[in-house]
Amino acid sequence: MDAAAAAATGAVVIVEPGTPDGYARIIEARDRLIAAGLHIAAPCPHSAACPIEPGTDWCHFSARVSRSSLHRQVKGGSLAYEDEKFSYLAATRFPPEPAAARVIRRPQIRKGQVLLELCTAQEQLRRETVSKRHGTLYRAARDAEWGDSWPPHPAEPAS
Structure with missing residues (x-):
C-alpha cells in the first residue's frame, strides 16, 4: 500500500469485497493513504476518521453484474444477473471538491x-x-x- 501511495501521481483506487473483512482492509488502506499525504475523494466526503463503529456495521455498495450461463450453472443461480457487494476507496494527491454527504x-x-x-x-x-x-x-x-x-x-x- 505504501508503494502505491508513493507511486501515485494522480489517484489510487482500491476495491475489496463488500464484507466486514473487506471493509477492514479498506479502513487500514485509508489510514495509510492519509498518512502518506493523499486526500480521500470517495466514497467518504471527508478525510477524518470513519464514523462507522467497527464491528457494528461496514460501508459497502452494490453493483448489478451480468452472469453468463456457465456462471449461473456454477453458482446454481437462475437469474441473468447478480448484485455484487463491494467496498472501495479513492484517494488523490490533490484535495478533491468534497460531496456534502x-x-x-x-x-x-x-x-x-x-x-x-x-x-x-x-x-x-x-x-x-x-x-x-x-x-x-x-x-x-x-x-x-x-x-x-x-x-x-x-x-x-x-x-
Whole structure:
C-alpha cells in the first residue's frame, strides 16, 4: 500500500469485497493513504476518521453484474444477473471538491417520503427524510442511488 501511495501521481483506487473483512482492509488502506499525504475523494466526503463503529456495521455498495450461463450453472443461480457487494476507496494527491454527504445505504422509498442514510462532510452518520413538500429535492431523492453524493449537484446550464 505504501508503494502505491508513493507511486501515485494522480489517484489510487482500491476495491475489496463488500464484507466486514473487506471493509477492514479498506479502513487500514485509508489510514495509510492519509498518512502518506493523499486526500480521500470517495466514497467518504471527508478525510477524518470513519464514523462507522467497527464491528457494528461496514460501508459497502452494490453493483448489478451480468452472469453468463456457465456462471449461473456454477453458482446454481437462475437469474441473468447478480448484485455484487463491494467496498472501495479513492484517494488523490490533490484535495478533491468534497460531496456534502454520500448515500451509504439503499434509499428507502415510502409513500410521500424517501429515507436516506448519509455519511456527511461533518464526519458523522445522519438519516435524512425528504418528503414531497421538498419538491425538486424529493424528486431527486426518489432517483438517488446507493453511493450517490447528496444533495445532487444542480444540472449544468444549457449552452
